[in-house]
Amino acid sequence: AQSVAQPEDQVNVAEGNPLTVKCTYSVSGNPYLFWYVQYPNRGLQFLLKYITGDNLVKGSYGFEAEFNKSQTSFHLKKPSALVSDSALYFCAVRDLGANAGKSTFGDGTTLTVKP
Amino acid sequence: NAGVTQTPKFQVLKTGQSMTLQCAQDMNHNSMYWYRQDPGMGLRLIYYSASEGTTDKGEVPNGYNVSRLNKREFSLRLESAAPSQTSVYFCASTSFGQGLNTEAFFGQGTRLTVV
Numbered sequence: 001a002q003s004v005a006q007p008e009d010q011v012n013v014a015e016g017n018p019l020t021v022k023c024t025y026s027v028s029g030n031p032y033l034f035w036y037v038q039y040p041n042r043g044l045q046f047l048l049k050y051i052t053g054d055n056l057v058k059g060s061y062g063f064e065a066e067f068n069k070s071q072t073s074f075h076l077k078k079p080s081a082l083v084s085d086s087a088l089y090f091c092a093v094r095d096l097g098a099n100a101g102k103s104t105f106g107d108g109t110t111l112t113v114k115p
Numbered sequence: 116n117a118g119v120t121q122t123p124k125f126q127v128l129k130t131g132q133s134m135t136l137q138c139a140q141d142m143n144h145n146s147m148y149w150y151r152q153d154p155g156m157g158l159r160l161i162y163y164s165a166s167e168g169t170t171d172k173g174e175v176p177n178g179y180n181v182s183r184l185n186k187r188e189f190s191l192r193l194e195s196a197a198p199s200q201t202s203v204y205f206c207a208s209t210s211f212g213q214g215l216n217t218e219a220f221f222g223q224g225t226r227l228t229v230v
Contacts, residue, residue: 009155034218034219036218036219036221041223041224042223042224043119043205043207043221043222043223043224044158044205044207044219044221045221046218046219046220049218090157090158092219102148102160102163102173103219105150105157105158106157107155107156107157108157
């Protein structure tokens with residue numbers, strides 16, 4: 001079975017500071033990893049994904065994520081946070097086993113960026 | 116670019132009433148999904164349809180039924196609504212089969228309250 005953990009319910013950072021939103025995963029095979037963002041009263045929007053290749057993945061709005069196979073982590077990062085980055089962030093994993101085609105989502109992390 | 120469209124956006128039901136949530140995508144995606152989102156619990160998969168003509172149970176299927184009407188449309192039915200089904204429901208689609216590593220596209224959600 002595949003699973004995802006987002007250990008922090010809430011992350012608070014000051015505008016201009018770097019931010020990290022943590023994600024760890026468990027899959028039986030090779031992981032396909034995703035980050036999504038949800039703004040209030042909206043659906044989830046895709047930010048970035050890791051499939052294969054370079055461990056550092058760049059995505060939308062200046063976000064990036066680092067895949068670490070030994071630590072089974074896929075943390076979301078941004079060098080300089082903006083107030084407009086405040087939202088709910090979800091990590092998701094998909095593998096090629098019995099759940100191929102379905103993603104398992106973490107519980108979400110609320111990011112608050114203060115001016 | 117409509118993407119994934121869900122109707123209705125809001126609904127209040129009385130316990131025991133039935134209703135159908137509609138979802139349509141215009142991206143020619145093979146796979147469609149229904150999730151529910153509850154505070155602190157992330158997204159949980161209710162049902163999914165890997166391709167036209169097939170449906171399978173997800174993590175929390177009890178109390179729900181689905182119909183994959185055609186490639187575009189995937190509906191979710193509550194036969195006898197219960198207060199525990201108060202939630203925000205999201206429909207999503209991916210091009211599974213055309214690329215396992217593709218991200219999901221989400222609708223705007225249906226906020227359902229059962230009283």
